[in-house]
Amino acid sequence: MAQKFLKPCGLTEMTWTVELSDREHEILVELVRQFILSGFPVGSKFLAARISTPLSSATIRAVLGQLEEGGFLRQPHTSAGRVPTEKAYRFYVDRVATRARLAPDTERYINQSLCPEGDRLDRLMTKASRLLSEVSRNVGLVLAPSLEEKLLEHIKFVSLPDRRVLVVIVSKPDIVENRIVHVEDEFTQQELDQAANFLNEEFHGWSLGTIRLEVLHRVEAERILCHGLLKNVATLFMWGALSEDDADGLIVDGTAEMLGRSGFTDVQKIKGLVKTLEEKVKLARILEACLRSPDAGVHILIGKENADKEMHECTLVVAPLQYRERAVGALGVVGPMRMEYDRALCTVEYVAQLCSRLLSSN
Numbered sequence: 001m002a003q004k005f006l007k008p009c010g011l012t013e014m015t016w017t018v019e020l021s022d023r024e025h026e027i028l029v030e031l032v033r034q035f036i037l038s039g040f041p042v043g044s045k046f047l048a049a050r051i052s053t054p055l056s057s058a059t060i061r062a063v064l065g066q067l068e069e070g071g072f073l074r075q076p077h078t079s080a081g082r083v084p085t086e087k088a089y090r091f092y093v094d095r096v097a098t099r100a101r102l103a104p105d106t107e108r109y110i111n112q113s114l115c116p117e118g119d120r121l122d123r124l125m126t127k128a129s130r131l132l133s134e135v136s137r138n139v140g141l142v143l144a145p146s147l148e149e150k151l152l153e154h155i156k157f158v159s160l161p162d163r164r165v166l167v168v169i170v171s172k173p174d175i176v177e178n179r180i181v182h183v184e185d186e187f188t189q190q191e192l193d194q195a196a197n198f199l200n201e202e203f204h205g206w207s208l209g210t211i212r213l214e215v216l217h218r219v220e221a222e223r224i225l226c227h228g229l230l231k232n233v234a235t236l237f238m239w240g241a242l243s244e245d246d247a248d249g250l251i252v253d254g255t256a257e258m259l260g261r262s263g264f265t266d267v268q269k270i271k272g273l274v275k276t277l278e279e280k281v282k283l284a285r286i287l288e289a290c291l292r293s294p295d296a297g298v299h300i301l302i303g304k305e306n307a308d309k310e311m312h313e314c315t316l317v318v319a320p321l322q323y324r325e326r327a328v329g330a331l332g333v334v335g336p337m338r339m340e341y342d343r344a345l346c347t348v349e350y351v352a353q354l355c356s357r358l359l360s361s362n
Contacts (some may be wrong), residue, residue, distance in 0.1 A: 020091075023053065023055070023063060024063055024066065024067060025095075026051050026052070026053060027047060027051060027060060027063050027064065027067070028067055028072055028073075028084075028088060028091065028092075029092065029095075029096050030047055030050055030051050031047060031064075031073070031082060031084065031088075032084045032088055032089065032092045032096075034046065034047075034050070035083055035084055035338065036338050036339070036340060036341075039338060040081075041075070041076055041077075041080040041081035041082060041083050042081045042082060042083070043080075043081035043082075044057040044058075044060040044061045044064060044081070045057050046081070047060050048060055064082050067082075067088075068082060070087075071085060071087045072084070072085060072087050072088040072091065073085060073088060084337075086302050086303035086304060086305075086337065089302050089303070089315070089337050089341075090302050090305075092341065093300055093302070093341055093345075097341045097342050097345055098342055098345075100342060100346060101346065101350075102135070102343075102346050102347065102350055106135060107350065109135075110131055110135065110350065110351060110354065111354065113127055113131055114127055114128065114131065114351075114354055114355065114358065115354075115358065120175070120176055121144065121145075121175045121359070122144070122175070122176075122177075124355065124358060124359075125142045125144045125251055125329075125355075126142075126251055126253075128140070128142050128251075128331055128351055128355050129141065129142040129251040129252065129253040129254075129331070130253045130254075131351060132253070132254075132331060132332070132333050132347060132348065132351055133253045133254025133333070134254070135343075135347045135351075136333045136335070136340070136343055136344045136347040136348070137335070137340065137343075138254065138333040138334060138335030138339065138344060139252060139253065139254045139255050139277065139333060139334045139335060140251075140252070140253040140254050140331075140332075140333055141250065141251070141252055141283060141287065141318070141330075141331060141332050141333065141334060142250070142251045142321075142329070142330075142331040143249055143250050143251075143284055143287040143288065143321070143329045143330045143331065144175075144249035144250075144251070144321075144329050145175065145249065145321075145323070145328040145329045146209070146249060146288075146328075146329075149207065149323070149326075149328035149329070150169075150171035150172070150175055150207060150208045150209075151171055151172040151205055151206065151207055151208075152169070152170075152171055152199070152200075152203055152204055152205065152206055152207075152208060152211060153170040153171055153172055153204070154169075154170040154200055154204075155167070155168065155169050155170070155196050155199050155200060156168040156196050157187075157192035157193070157195060157196050157236065158189070158192070159187060159188065159189045159192055160180065162182075163182060163183050163184065163185075163186060164180050164181065164182055164183070165180070165181050165183055165187065165192065165236065166178065166179075166180055167179050167180070167181060167236075169208070171208060172323070181236070183235065183236070185235060187232065187236075191232055192232075194229055194232070195229065195232050195233045195236060198229055198230075198233060199211065199233065212237050215230065215233050215234055215237060216234060216237065218230060219231065219234045249284070249329070250280045250283055250284045250287070252277055252280065252283070255274065255277050273310055273311065273313070273314065275310060276308055276310040276311055277334075282308050283334075286301075286306070286307065286308070286316065286318075287318055287330040287332070288330070290318050290320070290330055297319065297320075297349075298317065298318070298319045298345060298348060298349055298352075299316075299317070299318050299319070299332075300315065300316070300317050300318075300345075301315065301316040301318075302315045302337060303315070303337055311334070313336060313337060314334055314335065314336060314337065315334070315335060315336070315337050315339050315341075315344075316332060316333075316334045317332050317333050317334075317339075317341075317344045317345060317348050318330050318331065318332030318333075318348065319331060319332060319348050319349055319352035320352065320356075321352060321355055321356055321359065322352075322356040322359070322360065323356070323359045323360055324360045325360075328359070331348065331351060331352055331355065332348050333347070333348060
């Protein structure tokens, strides 16, 4: 039975006002499948030999013409067969694509790759991105938890030469981060220890984003009476001790392999896509939009459903990454619209569920 997947995150789905007949449904589905497999326009004679209903080539041509008028197909050349449009792919995903299980060997390979004892979250996210790319044959994407989703376990500041400070942050779910910040003021190690002790005692279990806002709020509220310790903490924050770029947590893997596929033929469009993949901020914001969606599960954006015009030839499949039933990140794949949808959908769902279980068990 076909599984109906979720619509694009916060976007209006493509619509068709007329339900397809059984004949139109069968021909359209077979044409999409064959085009995904070969990449070549599909003709009536080819379809006649593959559909279960015995139909003449002339009858199939008439149906193909009706589907083209309905916006499901287009004909690259007068003498060529037809190829699917975005509307056809959306129909296929909503009405036909299934979440059939991956092959047992593939599931076992993913489990063995992601489940070694003691793996930290950053290594888990990197492995997940690589596996998504490898198994789905597309670009793998993982958006790790943001500041708002990281809960403070412990923080330490270490004085370094040249007015630098090493910041070591341990947070849930199972994240250890090291960063070096440059400051204008000199801090003694004693001052840094006092600042760290203050944060560990006052804000253990708070989200890092909330801690930063609360400290700055306290400084503003006590501007005249604000003591040196609070000022020191606020100064460290101002110089980046608890800050991150939108793209800091985004891991991208498999770009070169995807661009080698025949799903991309226009050189200028390929260049635009590469630019988008390199500008991680755009991708991060797309994945964050899916996180903000009230709907759980797998989200799919096809062609122009993607807000970025450089991704109008692509499909994005993404699912939330959960820590104890709370969405804290996202992962997925991006590839050409001529994607192996069944494989991509079940790969993203399986890896998302496994990573969520591993995060929640920490």
